[in-house]
Amino acid sequence: MLRRILFVDDEPNVLSGLRRMLHGMRREWDMRFAASGAEALTLLASEPFDVVVSDMRMPVMDGAALLHEVMDRHPGVARIVLSGHSDLDLVVRSVLPAHQYISKPCTQEKLCEIIARALSVQELLSGSDIREMVSRIESLPSLPESCRLLNEELASPEPSLARVGAIISRDIAMSAKVLKLVNSSFFGFAAHIASPEQAVTMLGLRIMRALVLSVHIFTEFDSAALRDVSISRLWEHSMRVSMVCRKIASAMGLDQVGQDQCFIAGLLHDVGKLVLAATLPERYAGVIACVRRENRLVREVEFETLGTTHAEVGAYLMGLWGLPDPVIEAVAFHHAPMHAEGGMRPVGAVHIANWLDRECHVINSEYARESLDMEFVERLGCTDRLEQWAGFVEAAEEGTGDER
Incomplete structure (x- = not known):
């Protein structure tokens, strides 16, 4: 079945140009x-x-109003x-x-690549109800302390771009959002930047002020709705894993x-x-309750209850x-690295770093712990380096402690 794309522009010449440019994609x-x-709707x-x-x-x-209606x-x-x-x-x-x-102006190759990627990530989520809920997300809930510090810094007489970047880099939701803005060309540049601090530097203070103080692209998490998910523990774990990932990547050359x-x-x-916690709070609370009651893996109960897991949902939104x-x-x-391409790519570093951190930090004793895919590790040829890499977790813990 052909995938269906709708192009909207009030200039006839632009629409004609798109028809000619994409003539080869008709199959x-x-x-x-x-x-x-109105015609689009x-x-x-x-x-x-x-x-x-x-x-x-x-x-x-205009386009913003149309996309709000589409959403x-x-x-x-x-x-x-x-x-x-x-x-x-x-x-x-x-x-x-x-x-x-x-x-x-945009080349045919670039336009086709972006549309094709948007189509391909849709295959990650088979359930239309979950996909629709995730697609509606405008922003993810951030730590209240992060929001407070960021608003205070941007509202100060002499805000520091370095301090803004540091605050954002310590929050999962804020980091994801600024990386979205820079990896796409919202403000005239498109670059695959893999650091929140670099993303903030590229956006600059004027744009950051407009986004945070006027549009409010960052929202605080609702502690009542997300009562079964510790955002602070999730942040601490994610920060440690990210630091260990970088060290593993460096060690592997x-x-x-x-x-x-x-x-x-x-x-x-x-x-x-x-x-999942933000979009389906009651159902996800049920997932967590089952995990704790039966001492099972989070992703197993997610799949049984929701028909998908946090891994696919996160990848879909980031895509x-x-x-x-x-x-x-x-x-x-990150839980099934053998399904990805071979080699020490980010998926390998994340799989190993995630396991190492879970071995060193029991975040919740009622959760079953994930196992390390030893066949995958052996294929990478780094089995004998696991003990050394375990030391990276202690160093990462000191780093997150400094951030707190």
């Missing part, structure tokens, strides 16, 4: 073209679509902006409803890009737990948000 995609937001109401690609500046209903009415549809406008207010308004942003990707993959590997493929792969397969 893979069923494409429709709408000249206004009419088409969406009458036919199913997988992806909507919209311009931003359109009369009557509300058809949440399972991937939402992408394709625009040549650089007006800060307009772009900022698109940050929440859009999954990705593509700047014009990965270049700087590889080390950075291992770090961010470790930071985000459990982001799906945050997503929609345009994070690098190696990071998405690591999030998706």
